[in-house]
Structures are given as C-alpha cells and as structure tokens.
Amino acid sequence: MKFRRDRNGVVRPRGRAQFDLRGRLTLVTGVLGLCGVVLVARAVDLQLVDNAYYQQKADARFLREIPIPTSRGMITDRNGEPLAVSSPVDSVWGNPQELLKHPDRLPELAKALGVPLDHLERRLTQRADKEFVYLKRRINPSEAEAILAHKVPGVFSQREFRRFYPQGEALAHVLGFTNIDDAGQEGVELAFDEWLSGVPGAQRVIRDRRGRIVENVDLVRAAQPGKDLTLSIDRRIQYLAHRELRATLQRTGASAGSAVVLDIATGEILAMANLPTYNPNAVTGEHRDARRNRAVTDLIEPGSTIKPITVAAGLSAGVITPHTIFDTNPGWIPNGRYRTTDHRNLGVLDTTGVITKSSNIGTSRIVEKLDNAYYHDYLARLGFGRVTGSGFPGEASGLLPPVSVWSGTHKQTMSYGYGLSATPLQIARAYATLANHGRAVRPTLVKGQHEEPVQVMEAAVADTVLKMMQTVTEPGGTAIQAAIPGYHVAGKTGTARKASGGGYSRRYFSFFAGVVPVENPRFSMVVVIDDPDPTKGIYGGFVSAPVFKSVMDGALRLMDVPPDDIETWLAEQAKQQEKERARSAPRMATTAGGRP
Incomplete structure (x- = not known):
C-alpha cells in the first residue's frame, strides 16, 4: 500500500477519499430525528386515533361479562x-390454571369439598x-x-x-323436577x-389476575325472574289420593296404582297420583320406572268401565231402550272360536x-x-284413541x-x-262427559x-246412563263399597x-270409575290398581272402590259440596x-263417681 503526506504533514493511505465528519x-x-418522529406519530395513533382496538385487547385480559342468576x-x-x-x-368454582400452581393445597381443598384427591386432580388436569x-x-351458602x-x-x-318441592313424593309425577342447570326435565x-x-x-366487571371482582363496570341486561304458574291441582285432594293409594297397595299387595280426579264442569285436574313414586328433591339415576306418570302414559284395556259407553251408544242409535230385556242364559255366548262369559249366570236382565x-x-x-263404523265413531267422540290435550x-x-282391521270377534270384545x-x-274424561250431560x-x-x-252425546242419553250407573253402588250392585253416605254415587x-x-295372563288390573254427586255432578274419578295379589282379592269393587269412597268423601267436604241424598x-x-x-x-259416669 502506498502512502502520502497531506498538507498538514499527516501520513494517509494513497487513493482513499477524505473522511467527512460533519x-x-x-x-x-x-436518521435519529426521523425515528423520533415515527415513534411520536405511532404513539399519537395508538393513544388518540386508533385506541379502541388496543383497549379491547386490554379489556379482554381483565374485563368480563358475567351472568346475573335469576329464579x-x-x-x-x-x-295458592x-x-x-x-x-x-x-356454587363453588375454581380457576384450574391458578389451582395447578399450588398443588400442595389440593389435598386440603379435596377434603373441604368432600371428594377424593385423585378425582379433583384429574378434573383440574383435564381443564x-x-x-x-x-x-x-x-349447596347451602354456609357450606x-x-x-x-x-x-x-x-x-x-x-x-x-x-x-324445592314442599309436597315431596305426593306430587312428584305432576310437577316433575329440574336438572342441575335448573331446566325442567319432566312433568x-x-x-x-x-x-x-x-x-x-x-x-360487566373487572377481575384481577386471581379472578376476584374488583370493579362493577356496568349493567348489560337486568335479570328477569320466571313467571308464576297456578295449577288446577288441589294439594289436599292430591294428598288424600296419594295416601289412599299407598294404603291400598299395602292392603292388596299390588305393584302399582293410579288415581285421577277431574272437575266435571271445567275439566280441571284436581288430583293425579301414582305409585310407586320418587322424591323430586333428591332425584337419582336409579328407579327410573318410578318417575313414570302412569295416569297419562300407561295404556290399559279399560275392561268393564267401557260398558256404560256401550250402553250409551245403543241408546243413542235407538237399537235399545232402558227397558230392553237381555237373556244371558246360560252365562256364555259364542265369540268366534272363543266364548264370551259372565262371572256367573246372571239370567234375564234389562238394560240397567x-x-x-x-x-x-x-x-x-x-x-x-250397532253398525261397526257407528260404534267406532262413538268411542272416538268420547276421546278414545286420541290424546286428551x-x-x-x-x-x-x-x-x-x-x-x-276388526276381526269377527273384535267389536264384541271391545264392548266389554x-x-x-x-x-x-x-277414562276419567269419558266419565266426566257422561256426567256433564254429554258435553x-x-x-x-x-x-x-x-x-x-x-x-258429543245427547244430554238425555247421558243423564239416563248416569242414573243406571247409580245402581252399581247401591245394594245389589258390584261396588257398594264406593257408596258415600249423603251422596248418590254413579260408577x-x-x-x-x-x-x-x-294372550292374557292371570294377572289383573282392578278399576273403579265414578261420578259424585249424581244430582249435580261435581267430580269424576278413576282408580286403577295394577296387579293385586289374587289371594287378597282382584275385583274392582273390592280393590279400587274403597279408594274412590275415601278420596271423594274427603273432597266433597273440602269443597263444601251439599249432599244430594238427604235421607x-x-x-x-x-x-x-x-x-x-x-x-x-263412660266419661260422664267416671266424673260422677268422683274420679279424675
């Protein structure tokens, strides 16, 4: 490399440009000034021009929208x-991210919660x-x-x-229950x-990093409580029905039972009881069969409770009168390959x-x-084959x-x-229709x-059949145990x-369906007892009629219904x-004798 001496006597490399310090x-x-301008401009943009986006990002870390619970x-x-x-x-909740930072405190927490430690650790780890x-x-606030x-x-x-359900098991099937999130599940x-x-x-609230609320920002939406609901149920009559069903199941050894009480004029359901039942305040996954409201979900062949409607169909069609004579000797008649029999030879009977x-x-x-289509339509008008609504x-x-699809024997077996x-x-609705002058x-x-x-039925026919049904609870009828002193009972x-x-087994349903009082009908009630012990009695007059009597006797008095059988x-x-x-x-005699 060659060097040269400049005019000041300094030796410099030959061929390089002179260094310009200024x-x-x-x-x-x-350059520094330009960077400062850019930084100031960016700060102005963030703080004044476009601050909403970044404020949102900051709020997302601390601002939360939390629900306000309602009942x-x-x-x-x-x-009422x-x-x-x-x-x-x-409800106690936790922040898994925070809890997992303190594993030494988890055993204490598990003990306080009353859960196994491994269960708590697994839940936190999964989340x-x-x-x-x-x-x-x-849980209770104190807990x-x-x-x-x-x-x-x-x-x-x-x-x-x-x-919370104050009446417990007695109204479980009517009310149903709610789940852990307070949403209705049944009934x-x-x-x-x-x-x-x-x-x-x-x-909106501001929470700190530990999840604690440090400030209420604003109210987004006020909570609206649910609306109250007044049922047609009378809890007193419901209790009577529940109590009598339970006593009857114990007396007869039956496996289940149902009872329905209707207000005849309005159709309001005053009681609907079923056994077995469950406690709606402590619903578990066991015994799901007990949750079934048998009064509206279980289908049963109505047996002899259909007979008054068959008689009404004959009267409406004009093929019989109240005085028509029927010879039932010798106690059976052919029904295709089978026989239709009575429980004994009843001889000659009139329509009643x-x-x-x-x-x-x-x-x-x-x-x-009766014409097939006519009889089918008559039953349909009484509500059979369709939901009650x-x-x-x-x-x-x-x-x-x-x-x-009727066979040669179908109509005959349907008649009973x-x-x-x-x-x-x-069935209760059909009987209420008979008692309500065919409405x-x-x-x-x-x-x-x-x-x-x-x-749906001529008033005169309905009233006539109701009077015929009154004889069932009078001496000589099949349900004298349904009779209520002071009131005429039809059933x-x-x-x-x-x-x-x-086919058919040797197990039975025992029914009683009735109306009271006959002169001014107020209540329609149906009692169904499922599978009573044959050794203790199976007939509806013995098994189910006493339930009707006890419940209706109480209901008539609770509702202040005047007697229609004064004698x-x-x-x-x-x-x-x-x-x-x-x-x-004896008390008076004891007092007279000077003893306390």
Missing part, C-alpha cells in the same frame, strides 16, 4: 299453596387450559363459606338457585319450562241390569245391533283400532273393554285455562286381565251422634 454527524442526526317462577296449587319454589344456593370449572354446585374459608388460591363462589316443569324459566341478566251386574253378554248383545309431556293417545286401550285420564271438556292442569265444552267397576305374550245423610248424622253419646257416657 456529513456523518448530519446523517446520524437526521324460576313459583308453582302453586289452585288455592306453594308446590315448587326456588331457593338461593351457592388445565381453562379458567373455570365447577367444584361443587347448588360454600366453609370451603372458601380455607382460602385456597383460585377458589370462588357464585349465587344460583335450586328447586309441569318440562311442559311449562319456557314460562317458568327466567331470563338471566348480565353485567247389564250395567248393575256388569254383564259381558249384555253388552255383546247391544253391539250386535292436557299438555302433559309424554301423554299417550291410546289405541282404538280402525274398523278396517278388550281390544282397545286407554289411559286412566282418558266433553279438555282436561287441563292449569287453573282457569279451560275451554268451552263440546256436545262402574272393572277387572281386566293383563295382556302377555299375545242417608240424616241417618249418618244420627249414627255419628249416637256414637258420640256412647263415647261420652
């Missing part, structure tokens, strides 16, 4: 007595990327406070509501879930006697005179086979209750939600074999007074 300083200063509407009976209410409870997990839901008192990092509580809770459910509110003595042969003679979830429509099926509620009403579970009745017993394997009422009052005098006589 230019270099100017360039660096310009379901209360369910009451027709008199609470049947289902919502009580405030607490390690989440910020929320329920640890224990819908939640006890858990929070351990001050485990990442554990919090929130307010919720839990459904009225499911049918009216949208009406009963409230609309949760929402509010066919009902009083419950003659299968008598009703068979009546349907012989009560609105209860899972209600069955029953089975009324079309005429096109075989070959078709119905629910207890359908059909739609059953309802909601008070005041009844419709105008529809005339019909039934004992039907249970279908099994394409027996006065006789009963005199008998009660005599018993009271007999009980008080």
